Amino acid sequence: MTKGGETRNRILDAAHEAVVAKGFGATSIDELLAVTGISKSGFFYHFRDKTELAKALIERYFAEDERIYDALFARARDLVDDPLQVFLLTLRFLADAMADLPRGHPGCLVALSCYHERQFDASVRDLNREGALMWRRRFRAMFDEIAGSHPPRTAIDGDDFADMISSVLEGGIVMSKALEDPAVLPRQILMLRTFVRLAFQAGTT
Amino acid sequence: MTKGGETRNRILDAAHEAVVAKGFGATSIDELLAVTGISKSGFFYHFRDKTELAKALIERYFAEDERIYDALFARARDLVDDPLQVFLLTLRFLADAMADLPRGHPGCLVALSCYHERQFDASVRDLNREGALMWRRRFRAMFDEIAGSHPPRTAIDGDDFADMISSVLEGGIVMSKALEDPAVLPRQILMLRTFVRLAFQAGTT
DNA sequence: TTGTCAACTGCACCGGCGGTGCGGTTCCGT
């Protein structure tokens, strides 16, 4: 990591913390300068403008997101074999992980960008879209794998199923925030787990 | 309606349109003045500050939201009797209504407030919480009514079920925006319908 | 008819913020 890269990361760290806490619009550049101890010129050396900061933030967010899901799925695959059980266990892990966050999920940058306080340019929208499609592909693959051995009880479109996972996660975060109750998100993830179970399992357990 | 009330509403109309299109932070007061033709002093005569504008916007949004759901449920109750069928039909109506919006759902003010571009004060948070609880009560009542005649296939908490409805709606809006595809939201509502069907119906249809 | 009050207008001004421009400095690798 070059020295420039380190500074850039320090700015991104500070920015991420402030943005999830207060939103992008309410996070001023001056404030990030104060936290990181960098000068204004230094900031604009690394980022052309605030929008580019947002882009970098989202890119980093997706990378981290990928890493987390990979780890969660891998852990579940180590413990069970059946694709359906892998997915159900992953959702359980995810719910546990969300429940362990004392102040709840800090907020998803995709949703934050959608409710763009500032009108972002096309590149941010494309980034967002690509991220959402990444989720769709991931969960869609899982759906196909499960459906291979467990015929769904009712006709379900794979993409719709995949989007449902993302929707409940995004919606769960929103509802957790709105209700000011961090427990809502993990409980919603478990509801999603129930849905998956009902969709694929013949039994009533 | 007094003259003052009319002007206030005109401001709120303009504000609502701009806010769902660009976010709260990106909507300037000056811009609202230009659209409504009112003076800056006039604006601040009606609203102490921008936060109070947000509050008024959210209050109006909830009132409209209540009205819409009441109408949807009433229409469904007119057509079918069984509580489960009423709910399934309502979800169908809702999906159709969302599909009819040419540019998709413009965005929910609750989610917008949660991803508060500006840090809103406690009163806005309370308003948001009250709105989310309103949803919970409404859908919870529906759940209880259905569960009375249709024992769920698996143990489901009523509040979690109710929040699931809100979550999928909120998440569906986010995913629709992220994927830049208005069709995602209605499809997610139909997925939700599938979930409700699976949760309560013994048959596999 | 006069007074009163809600509902504004017009204008000057403030501080914060995003952003620009530019000249200088420090330090690291070659």
Next chain:
DNA sequence: ACGGAACCGCACCGCCGGTGCAGTTGACAA
């Protein structure tokens, strides 16, 4: 010894949220 990456310092701009205050208009009530 030199060039370039990685900054610092500072002056300046325009927009925006917000304040303060004096003045105007029109409806309605005494």
